[in-house]
Amino acid sequence: YKATKARQVQSRIKQLEKVELIEIPDDEEHVNIRFPKPPPSGVFNVELKGIYKSFGEMKLFEGIDFRVNRGDKIAFVGPNGAGKTTLAKIIAGKIDINKGERVSGHNNIISYYSQDVADSLNPEFDLIETLDSVGSEKTIGQLRSLLGAFLFTGDDVFKKVGVLSGGEKSRLALAKILLSPSNFIILDEPTNHLDYSSKKVLQQALVDFSGSLILVSHDVEFLKPIANRVVDIRAGKLKIYEGDIEYYLYKRNAEAQQVSPVKVEVQSETSSRKEQKRIEAEKRQQRYKATKDLKERLANLENEIQSLEQELEKINAVLINPDSYNNPNQIKELNERHKELKLSLDKKVKEWEEVSLSLEEIEKEFTG
Incomplete structure (x- = not known):
């Protein structure tokens, strides 16, 4: 047994050594990836007029207006749960609105990326086939170079999409x-699964891109050379800064220094003890109404997550038992069920995180 394990380890080491030989060099000089030339668009790509959006009792946007002009490279910034992803999806036309109007500009062609977009990839295609379906004018060598820039090397490029992990699919x-010809690209947290080299490749491609762009990202260094407008999203409001990330950070710092002393001064001068108690009582009532549904959803999600984890534990206990493999049909069914449960669990955990962040942001509004 030990000798077999030792051979497996040595074989794995040799495989890793081979992969190391074909990694992208540090200078990356030969990796020069550009988006296809964007088709010409109108003066604006998308305009939002009086948009209302809510999730159950939670009102996210109430009557907001926003416009993406041709050539804008916009960074969406702000606290978690403030609605950056939701606004990006509204602009992309991926989700419905409760009220208002979304107007698409002339010849507006959108490419949209988020973590869940990976689920729409054809699981029967290998990686080369997936890229060839949109970049058929590229050679196999060029497609492999692009895949290499995104950490797919060697025989990885012939893997079926169906066997990839979530991060690999992203x-x-x-x-x-x-490789998709579009004039308006919307990317939601594109750097989450990338290493430093891959980030630099993507960053330069976005700098060179001559179409319009929206980037939802917490990675300030990634955004710095790209963005020419910044939209700060918080408490259901959009504040637009007509400049790059450095300008945004400078203005936010200046605003914070100006606003803080005023708040303290006004509160100390105008709030009597009785008035303060009334305000606090109203806040508690508002806080209860604003968080009630989210807290109930969190509790339900926690119960669902616990049930899924318990079922997974039972299946794992069977799968690690060598005697179970005497029944191939049972093992096949258990593996399929395991995949289903894992997928459901991942979705529930992601939803739990989103609801938790939304609840946290609402709580901050009442405690901040």
């Missing part, structure tokens, strides 16, 4: 967008 979906 990288593949991002690589696919680099």
Whole structure:
């Protein structure tokens, strides 16, 4: 047994050594990836007029207006749960609105990326086939170079999409967008599954891109050379800064220094003890109404997550038992069920995180 394990380890080491030999060099000089030339568009790509959006009792946007002009490269910034992803999806036309109007400009062609877009990839295609479906004018060598820039090397490029991990699918979906002819690209947290080299490749491609762009990202260094407008999203409001990230950071700092002393001064001068108690009582009532549904949803999600985890534990206990493999049909069914449960669990955990962040943001509004 030990000798077998030792051979497996040595074999794995040799495989890793081979992969190391074909990694992208540090200078990356030969990796020069550009988006296809964007088709000409109108004066604006998308305009939002009086948009209302809510999730159950939670009102996210009430009557907002926003316009993406041709050539804008916009960074969406702000606290978690403030609605950056939701606004990006509204602009992309991926989700419905409760009220208002979304107007698409002339010849507006959108490429949209988010973590869940990876689920729409064809699981029967290998990686080369996936890219070739949108970049058929590229040679196999060029497609392999692009895949290499996104951490797919060697025989990885012949893997079926269906066997990829979530992070691998996200990288593949991002690589696919680099080959899609569009004039308006919307990327939601594109750097989450990328290493430093891959980030630099994507960053330069976005700098060179001559179409319009929206980037939802917490990575300030990634955004710095790209964005020419910044939209700060918080408490259901949009504040637009007509400049790059450095300008935004400078203005936010200046605003914070100006606003803080005023708040303290006004409160100390105008709030009597009785008035303060009334305000606090109203806040508690508002806080209860604003968080009630989210807290109930969190509790339900926690119960669902616990049930899924318990069922997974039972299946794992069977799968690690060597005697179970005497029944191949049972093992096949258990593996399929395991995949289903894992997928459901991942979705529930993601939803739990989103609801938790939304609840946290609402709580901050009442405690901040």
